[in-house]
Amino acid sequence: SYVLTQPPSVSVAPGKTARITCGGNNIGSKSVHWYQQKPGQAPVLVIYYDSDRPSGIPERFSGSNSGNTATLTISRVEAGDEADYYCQVWDSSSDPRFGTGTKVTVL
Amino acid sequence: EVQLVESGGGLVQPGGSLRLSCAASGFTFSSYSMNWVRQAPGKGLEWVSYISSSSSTIYYADSVKGRFTISRDNAKNSLYLQMNSLRAEDTAVYYCASAVIFRPFDYWGQGTLVTVSS
Numbered sequence: 001s002y003v004l005t006q007p008p009s010v011s012v013a014p015g016k017t018a019r020i021t022c023g024g025n026n027i028g029s030k031s032v033h034w035y036q037q038k039p040g041q042a043p044v045l046v047i048y049y050d051s052d053r054p055s056g057i058p059e060r061f062s063g064s065n066s067g068n069t070a071t072l073t074i075s076r077v078e079a080g081d082e083a084d085y086y087c088q089v090w091d092s093s094s095d096p097r098f099g100t101g102t103k104v105t106v107l
Numbered sequence: 108e109v110q111l112v113e114s115g116g117g118l119v120q121p122g123g124s125l126r127l128s129c130a131a132s133g134f135t136f137s138s139y140s141m142n143w144v145r146q147a148p149g150k151g152l153e154w155v156s157y158i159s160s161s162s163s164t165i166y167y168a169d170s171v172k173g174r175f176t177i178s179r180d181n182a183k184n185s186l187y188l189q190m191n192s193l194r195a196e197d198t199a200v201y202y203c204a205s206a207v208i209f210r211p212f213d214y215w216g217q218g219t220l221v222t223v224s225s
Contacts, residue, residue, distance in 0.1 A: 033211035043202075090209045094157070095166075100151055101151040
């Protein structure tokens, strides 16, 4: 089965840049989607197809994907960005996979 | 506005059954493939099951295959998950979410908690 590995936690000061990685075997050949989940809430799509942003998602959120690592970048981090973030790919038509999740803490 | 509202969660004993429902509104439900995704307390997201818009294609995670059944009623704009032979490890918040194969999970409900315990 396809495994997506994320760092358990990332800490960042307000106004700085947070980078969250998602590692998987040749993940660059797949499309990666990213979700933000705040405590007690459902996940929200923040990046799809590696680097596209849904309407309503700030331009501060961006994504990239190459080789064995996909990255979600949050620029000019705000307190409201504190949440868990999950990457996701479809390993096959019947096997969507989520990453292990990363807790972003704003210092 | 797209709305997905889950219901049917609760406390059930190991080996018991439960049926979850997801009521959809604000979009053409009959045109969308749907999924169930769960999240155990303090853990990450786990996909459970997929059903195509016409119910012609259905998939399950290995962890629930043979025990859970996904279905839908497009006339009622509703998605269901029949859960049998429940185990402690099935304890989780269950979300319904729309997603076509290879596309992102774009709309999510607020979730319903299932607790399997004696």
